[in-house]
Amino acid sequence: MDAAWQPEGYTSPHPVTYRWQWLWDSCFHAVVWATLGDERSIVEMTALFTHQTDDGFVPHMGYHGAPDAAVTPWGRPAASTITQPPMYPHALRVLAAHGFEPSPELVQRAGAGLEFLWAERMRDDGLLVAVHPWETGCDDSPRWDSWAPQPFVKAGWDVKKRELVASLRTNREGSAVANPAFEVTSMAFNAVCAFNAFEYAALAGSDRWRRRGDELARRIAARWDPELQTFVDGDHRSGAAPTLEALLALLVVEGSHPAWEPVADPDRFAARYGLRGLDRRHPAYRPDAYWRGPTWPQLDYLLWVASVRAGRGDEARTIVEATLRGAVASGFAEYWNPDTGAGHGAVPQSWTGLVLPMVEGVGP
Numbered sequence: 001m002d003a004a005w006q007p008e009g010y011t012s013p014h015p016v017t018y019r020w021q022w023l024w025d026s027c028f029h030a031v032v033w034a035t036l037g038d039e040r041s042i043v044e045m046t047a048l049f050t051h052q053t054d055d056g057f058v059p060h061m062g063y064h065g066a067p068d069a070a071v072t073p074w075g076r077p078a079a080s081t082i083t084q085p086p087m088y089p090h091a092l093r094v095l096a097a098h099g100f101e102p103s104p105e106l107v108q109r110a111g112a113g114l115e116f117l118w119a120e121r122m123r124d125d126g127l128l129v130a131v132h133p134w135e136t137g138c139d140d141s142p143r144w145d146s147w148a149p150q151p152f153v154k155a156g157w158d159v160k161k162r163e164l165v166a167s168l169r170t171n172r173e174g175s176a177v178a179n180p181a182f183e184v185t186s187m188a189f190n191a192v193c194a195f196n197a198f199e200y201a202a203l204a205g206s207d208r209w210r211r212r213g214d215e216l217a218r219r220i221a222a223r224w225d226p227e228l229q230t231f232v233d234g235d236h237r238s239g240a241a242p243t244l245e246a247l248l249a250l251l252v253v254e255g256s257h258p259a260w261e262p263v264a265d266p267d268r269f270a271a272r273y274g275l276r277g278l279d280r281r282h283p284a285y286r287p288d289a290y291w292r293g294p295t296w297p298q299l300d301y302l303l304w305v306a307s308v309r310a311g312r313g314d315e316a317r318t319i320v321e322a323t324l325r326g327a328v329a330s331g332f333a334e335y336w337n338p339d340t341g342a343g344h345g346a347v348p349q350s351w352t353g354l355v356l357p358m359v360e361g362v363g364p
Helices: 023-035 040-048 067-074 088-097 104-120 142-147 154-166 187-204 207-221 245-251 260-264 297-309 313-330 350-360
Strands: 176-178
Touching: 023 040, 023 088, 023 297, 023 350, 040 088, 040 104, 067 154, 088 104, 088 187, 104 187, 104 207, 142 154, 187 207, 187 245, 245 260, 245 297, 260 313, 297 313, 297 350, 313 350
Parallel strands: none
Antiparallel strands: none
16 A cells, blocks of 8 residues: 555555556545555545546546646546546545544535436436446446457457547536447446445435435346346346346345345355356356456455445355455455456555455444
8 A cells, every 4th residue: 555655645556557546446545544544544535536527526537647648538637537436425434434534525525426426327217327338347347248349359348448438428527427339327336326325325414315325226126137146237238247246236235135145156256265256157257357257356345345234244254254365365466366366457456455444344
């Protein structure tokens, strides 16, 4: 964490591979800093909102110290035009629990970020839309394969993702509000939004946000398919590949939900070094391939939070033990093989520090 700290007041996920500030990464970093008892938790969250626009939109990337670096990919300086799963209310709640009380301004900014999503991204089916694969946090998920050249090849999909930036529609603030080439009511994105609506309700004492969280959670629960054993995105193209991120719905559905069964099943998601990102039985399962099956520590953290809040102690302990083994074996990698612990991506990556609050049992 120290090695990744930047003088502009944020933690880069990796000082070389991922130099800039990323939205949900920083929220997870703040959780780690708070667990360490370090004031950089507040500094990190303050930096996160530096590029928030007047409409409340929080960019998924902030180019601190080099605003011109954003112009070529996004067409504007300093920040991206898309967002990411809004983990900021949860991070602020964890900070408060560790004695780092967020300022009224930080609380207000978190509420404005959620407000943007409900105002600009809510569709007629009562679900929130993501307008680029990067917004979902799981950009190479098999759920997006119908948008990718087939057969799926990462290099070809990477080109397509860049093309999907060009089709974004933005408002006068430069905030992405639609994309005719890619709009998905991702269960993962919606689950994180509903969860953070509840977190904000608790943080700000807001009945309005509690009701909004309840309504979105109800719509998410209705997307469970007992035959497919997953929550199905509210979109005709994304399909229903049995991915772990879709099971983030467990953050907001009842604790006895049958979706816990595949999470605990060693033939499906449970593995020695963490939770698999894709059901092992699925033909696209590749345990070493980016978003095609590896363990991702931030997903393990969120499923651990869900299990603690659901009172599922056995699942919580199993997730902690496996994730810790994987983090250590991989060298605190960005992601890793759930069966061998072999690390991939950036090594080390700072969000893997989430094993600290998991091991200590604090934060959720």
